[in-house]
Amino acid sequence: MDALSRDFFLFLSKNRGLNFMAKRWGKSLATGNIIGGIDFESCIPHIEQLNKKGIQVTVDHLGEFVMDETVARERTQECIRTIQTIATNTIQTQVSVKLTSLGLDISQDLARENMQKILEVASKHQVLVTIDMENESRCEATLELFRELKEQYDLVGTVIQAYLYRSEEDLAQLDDLSPFIRLVKGAYKESAQVAHTEKADIRENFKQLIKRQLNSGHYTAVATHDDYMVDFTKEYVRSQGIPKDQFEFQMLYGMRTKTQQELKDEGYNVRIYMPYGDDWYGYFMRRLAEKPSNISFALKGLTKK
Template sequence: MLRHMFLFLSQNKTLTKLAKAYGSRLGARRFVAGDTIESAVRTIKKLNQSGLCTTIDYLGEYAATHKEASRVAAECKKAIQAIAEHRLDSELSLKLTSLGLDISEELAVSHLRDILSSAKENGVAVTIDMEDYPHYEQTLAIYRQCKQEFDMLGTVIQAYLYRAAEDIRKLHDLKPNLRLVKGAYKESAAVAFPDKKGTDLHFQSLIKLQLLSGNYTAVATHDDDIIAFTKKLVADHDIPLSQFEFQMLYGIRPERQKELVKEGYKMRVYVPYGTDWFSYFMRRIAERPANAAFVLKGIFKK
């Protein structure tokens, strides 16, 4: 019930506007690396020094105007320049709705191609984040369209969707770099597993499918059972450590992240920044309602 409540709140545009105006004091600092690219760079440098690589994400979803979409696109290019200038061990993640997908596909693709050209020039890999189901088909189609020109482009497959395995198979000809996740949106039982057990079993099958295909795989999870499954799979099939990585979110299980690095695994931290933090933050609470305690601490902390 709590999970559904927080997922509902994450899609509330009025609350998003209020939170953006109020600031990130309500506990979001635990999961968000500040409001600006400068603050994000400082955070990434510290993570890099600990042996952690990152992917940086300028927070924002569902751009409603051309001006807003252009602003996000400019910020993505600014982040790419910062990665190159500071020689950060980082990639870029972005959402197509923040580039204007809900206004027109042509607008979003135009912005995306501009960003990818800058990324290619600077040697920075880019991942298209997956969003809610109404945008799923479009996202995969745009990924396929751009992947043929920009080889360093990756995208995300969500394990709670029944169709995920078939989508991986359909992408096989592109030799895709995929981030596999459980999924963090509120979806209908008609398209997604309604329970954790079903999602977890499907997640394991997707990891096996992608890794045994020989394509690069990012296993994005905080679940020790999924991590252990991946370790055993790569050991049993002699899969090189260079073919996969683990990924976790900034602010969640930082000590476990460092442990995986010490064990010799590549560990990438998803580092978001910006003032448009509310939707992202609510989904983090939905994934683990105990995180709500950090909201209360943020309210009462001087």
């Protein structure tokens, strides 16, 4: 059933008609509930509200698979403006970015050039930038660019997905960089040739990745809404004497808000992934595909007053 639900939501994520309607009529419904706003400035009050609760944020300008160089450069400048605005407003937030939004599918050189521009500004303002992971076919290019950039800039991290077979080896290959890594389940449709498809197998691999990354001493983000994985992480760090300042939990904006605050009240670092922009529909469907039970939290968020 989970596999059918996953395929269904991934199918919906690619429906152009529904995406068009969501952009045209659904922005007000999504804003402040599952996205921070249509532009970064409209996110600031929501970020400030979370910061007051002791919760930090990472923002992501939605949009990917860009095949126009002009658009890729515009996306780059949007990211740069966001970093500058973060610094001006002294809010506790980082930035996440997808390489395909910066032109990875056009050329790796273009994506590298655009990331370097972003990281120059991020370094100046001391804002960490996390390179989001996309589907498996882009994984190698993403990690190759991350390695190059990490050797030039300190404030850059990336994402490793638990459902891919290759992920434990990828972590091992990155260990010498002392990287900031966000560990996630994974949200793209992948074949059984490259990815685990059973929940139990994904959870087991996720656990191994968490243990490896935490044991390395590198700062780690455990990004999950799965209570099982949250409880596993809490128990593991207790048993190993791993300090709470070595890791954080990350969750999505508008979902599991009670759990987020409970974790913060227990003394854990909590960061919320807050997307913004009008291209919110595909993002939303992939989140439901990643964990279909998220739909109950999402509907509560969309209907809250």
